[in-house]
Amino acid sequence: MHMSFVTELKKILFILIGAVLGAISLNYFLIPANVYASGFTGIAQLLAGVLRNTPVPASTGILLFILNIPVAILGWMKVGKSFTFYSIVSVAATTFSLEIIPIKVISEDILLNAVFGGVIAAVGIGFTLKWGASTGGMDIIAMVLSRMKDRPIGSYFFTLNAAIILTAGLLYGWEKALYTLVTLYVTSRVIDVIHTRHEKLTAMIITKKGKEIQQAVHQKMVRGITKIPAKGGFTDEDKELLIIVVTRYELYDLEQAIKEVDPHAFTNIVNTTGIFGFFRQD
The missing domain is CATH 3.30.70.120 (Alpha-Beta Plaits)
Structure with a gap:
């Protein structure tokens, strides 16, 4: 019982560390440079940018949390309560960290922002995956799909990330889209080292x-x-x-x-x- 409690405590700790690293990646590197992360985080970034000058502006963190609500319900019903619970903890901690960590320009060099943002985000995601949770969003959808049908899940990730890159290009210029591609590549390679990117x-x-x-x-x-x-x-x-x-x-x-x-x-x-x-x- 004691070992189980210690294991769960370590799991929560690493999930929280992963969430903080994800928030640092976004608020210090990717958001200031208009470079986008993968999956639901990238969608939240894009929506935050679109809504910035409207009567209903919303931060990346809040939008990330809202986007994950229906996915969490789906995961709770179809995947399992434990995996989904820890994924919700990860998303909630990321949202909280994004709200309390200020957006700050560390470097004006967009390539440095793209690379370091991707590396830091990947370390956070890698920790989270290694300890049996996920960062929500597409990870939970991938789990649902793997439980229902053995489809090539990688194609869904590719389609979503391609949509993010194209949207970034249309909204902010194709240079931003290319740097987003750099971030996605760096993130996937580092996750592969820490955990595994293979489905x-x-x-x-x-x-x-x-x-x-x-x-x-x-x-x-x-x-x-x-x-x-x-x-x-x-x-x-x-x-x-x-x-x-x-x-x-x-x-x-x-x-x-x-x-x-x-x-x-x-x-x-x-x-x-x-x-x-x-x-x-x-």
Whole structure:
């Protein structure tokens, strides 16, 4: 119980750190330079810019929170309460941080703003994903889609980000759109280093407690597991090789399930570039 509480506390802490880093990225680098983040954050930035000179101006933070309300409801119903709760915490903390951290010009160089804004945002997103939450928005939609149908989720991210780049170009000039592209590229590369940008991953688990791990995994997610008999090279002990394909959002839950049952299990995580067939069930 104590370890579980400490783990949850660390999870909340890293989600809050990720939210603060996201707000710093926006208010110190991206917003002053009119360069845009990816996903719902970029949409919130664009809307804030459009509404700035209207009778109903709204900040990026408030708009980000409003955009995430219907998505959070969808996630709560379709994905799971734990994942959605921590994602809501992340969005709420980001909104609060955006409101209390002032918008400040650190550099007049738009390329520096695009690169450093992208790097800082990616570190924040990477921390959040690594601890089993998300930054809301498209992440929750991707989870819903992965639970319903095994569609290529990357195409949805690409379409949304392409729309953000085109809109930025139309509103503020194509130079801003190109710098937004730089930010999106830098963000994706840094997230890949900290966590993973790949939508699907294959875990190969070598353990002496195959049945117990299978039960623990199935308590947390609906994924098929293939079991292959294996032998230890040095000990000649009988073991099992479990092969399971998961989404990047389930990687934290998988890691926790394995640690709880068999801390000595050897797990190899590899990127899955494509699959054939429906991977939810055996």
